[in-house]
Amino acid sequence: MEIPYTVEARPDTGLYNAKVGIWLFLASEVMLFGGLFSGYILLRVGAEPGMWPHGWQNLTLGTINTIVLALSAITTLMAWVACKVRQFDKFKFFHACTLLCALTFLCIKLVEYHEHLNHYEIHLTDGTIADGDMVQNDATQDHVVISGRIVTDEKLLYDLRSQKDIPEKELTIPRSQIQDMQSYGPWHNDYLALYFTLTGLHALHILGGSIVIGYLWGPGRKMWKKDPERFTNRIEVSGLFWHFVDLVWIFLFPVLYLT
Amino acid sequence: MDERIEQFPPYRQTEAHGHDDHGHDDHGHAHPHPGFWSTYIFSPDHKVIGIQYGVTALSFLFFGLMLMLLMRWQIAHPGHAVPLIGWFLERMLGETMAPGGVISPDLYNAFGAMHGTIMVFLGIVPLAFAAFGNYVVPLMIGAPDMAFPRVNMASYQAYFLGGLVMFISFFIPGGAAQAGWTSYSPLATSIPTHGQLFWIIGMILLITSSLLGAVNFIATIIQLRAPGMTWMRMPWFVWTQFVTAFLLLLAFPPLEAAAVMQLMDNVAHTSFFLPTGLAVGGHLANISGGGSPLLWQHLFWFLGHPEVYVLILPAMGIVCEIVANNTRKPIWGYKSLVYAVLAIGFLSMIVWAHHMYMTGMGTVISTFFQATTMIISIPSVIILTCLFISLWGGSIRINTPMLFALAFMPMFGIGGLTGLPLGFNVSDVHLHDTYYIIAHFHYVVAPGTIFGLFAGVYYWYPKMTGRKMSEFWGSVHFWCSLLFMNIVFMPMFAQGMAGMLRRMADGGANYSAEVNSRAGADVIGGLSPFIMSLHTPILWGAICLGIAQIPFIINFFWSINHGEKVGDNPWQSTTLEWQTPTPPPHGNFSITPRIYRGPYEYSVPGHSTDFTPQNEPDVATPAAPKVPTHTH
């Protein structure tokens, strides 16, 4: 006996199996990101006043990513619509766009990560703090070169939004003056820990979604000829996942970049 | 015509696509005969997967039992080498962990953490939810398989991998996780070995497995019920699996989020759960600080509490099926049972902080959690009461499943009642983290859930194999297990109330009155010699409990080929899983079953037999073949 309702909807629920399945899975994903967001709220509210970063993100890159993802949500829906009207060429075009958007998103994310990991906070022996992008960190040399500034009050490093015209010049710092040096990785403070974990997990979901959509766009398209209705349902279900990942970004972006 | 049936057109019997698309609906007969690997290892058939889960889970349960025996030895004889196998421990785990065959404190902690983890996540949940659920639920609702068979297969494989990772962690340098099954930060990240890392990775795999399973179960129960199988005609076992699946689906992800964060703490040196000013080994830790250990506890227990309902609900469902079958009358209060289990499911998501009364929460929030905890005891009592009342006036048949099902009720009663002082903030202050808690939850899970699961094994064994397990050895298994379970866990209530704390590698010797009396006149009290002496009967009870499982294991394997042969419905049951051939073929039902009545139509007045299967047509329906009655 064949499993019923894989393609046609069950009369009383009005849904086919995969649709129930994907919404259930998305419910669990809501709880997953909900757990992470609850952690964010807790750590943010419990943080020392004045010591939570503002404006540490590259707003331009973040905005581009948001637009790219929004665009990909549209192309994902249009790919499904193309399947519904049985225009396979249009489906191929739209999901190719989706995959390109995904690739763009991930590349920009990598650039952002690199920017953070290349940014250093250096505590000097005289009590001041040098902060900037690493230009030269050659182990054979007895100095490091960063492009940034030196501050005396650590609090100035946190709220970048409220400071206008932050000076940035090339500073050569002898290693003998360095007490300790740390890059802006997840170990640096809880904000970055949350940023890297939240966006990292989100990026893994983008990657996973791309792999699924890529498979359906590529080798998986064989099913189109044999059972176009079922293939269309697969596109719908994978599209729902993709839209959910976009939804998460819609909240991640303001929370991490704007507040 | 019954609208409940007729609104569903017959399922498509022919495939719309060609043979080379195997998908998840391959008909065994239309394809070349699958080999060993496709039939037994990589099969998408829910029955095979159910048995895979079952055998793996039972093995892990036994392994967890062994860990418990080692721990009880150490508690009763701290610092003494383990008899018989001490040399083996040292050989396998190294001299640091087991010097001279003595269980070191670190090793004790590893055993404790892994005993809990293995029993809960590798033993009970896979057996109660995945094994029984996978095998029985599609049959009970008249479905040909689970909604997503290949996802089902993937969920078993993730479970297997998770189990492998957990098992391997014993043998890495430094050994397995030591921070308890609860893996509290900052301890979990401060231990300088990799066991905790393996634990987190194992947990992520196990959570993935449960999530995939949960999606499958819920979708199957919603979508694949046979025509006429309305929600209120489902056997109550299916309801409990449905609620359990929802609990797993919604409660596990926050723990997964927390596990990811703890992984980051471990590997990327973040401080999600590590507070500012943390000192490890006498030195300030090199961390950014700002984290919150309480955050881990909240996220852990957000799963942790629904998890315990995941452990108990399937067993309650099994007991209900067996009680109905062996009293030859309908279950009393089916509707109450359904609403009670739904209420438990909902409430269980908002009681979690009763595990955290000692963390310094204020009175308002503690009162809230205390109130919801008290309220959730009501549906639990309703369920137990319905099961009890169901016995009244029944023609009680005693067989091995019924013995375990009957014992479940008072044992779960003890477990549940002893939970009440723990639910109250004011008494929990005294009892938290003592042996009282260990006794309480073991009563619920060990003579509670595990008895329900044993009942299920004996009950459904004939459907899987066509043979019954030996009744005699089943009784031996039952009576010995019942006796020794109580010998092991009953004294622990006394120990807990006397103040003996959990997770002490020396069994509390350091806090005994004897040691304290030597410390000086200003140290008063301590664990009395009587309380300390209870370790010995507990140890012997545990050893005998372990030995009592041997007849079960032998019976289980021996009966496959030598057990009493029986027909398709040896227990004369009404539910659908017994109306199939034995064992059910791929696809389960050759034609779509039609359901005409509820699940417990036993002893219907005027009927020729004392049970009426759910899919037996009404007498009024013409040309309905008379369902042949089965002999023993």
Place this chain on the structure above:
Amino acid sequence: MSELKTAEQHNAPATGHVDDHPVDFNAYLRRCGAILAVVLCAVGLMIWASYLNLGWGTKVAIILAIASVNAFFVAGFLMHLLTEKKMVYTILGFTVSFVIGLFVLTIYAMNDFPRNTITH
């Protein structure tokens, strides 16, 4: 036997959706364009709001409100949530209530202390 024959003769129509009106590609394309415009406006508004000179709490509230409107459009139209079935609403309803429970109860618990016990 009669059941088998009925099954073979019956040709169950393969419908993916119960609301079976034909899908108009160009209408969908226009609708998508409109939604994209709304989403981009929302993003722009959020960025503008983040530069306003208001109290931190108010700013966060405004930004999250705009984000929620954004999410409503994506979920409602692109995910077809506005036309979904009751079963899906039930599943999501429980999920949302539990997420809210997680947020509210955890944060309340972390901020409810016996008097005079916090030192900072």
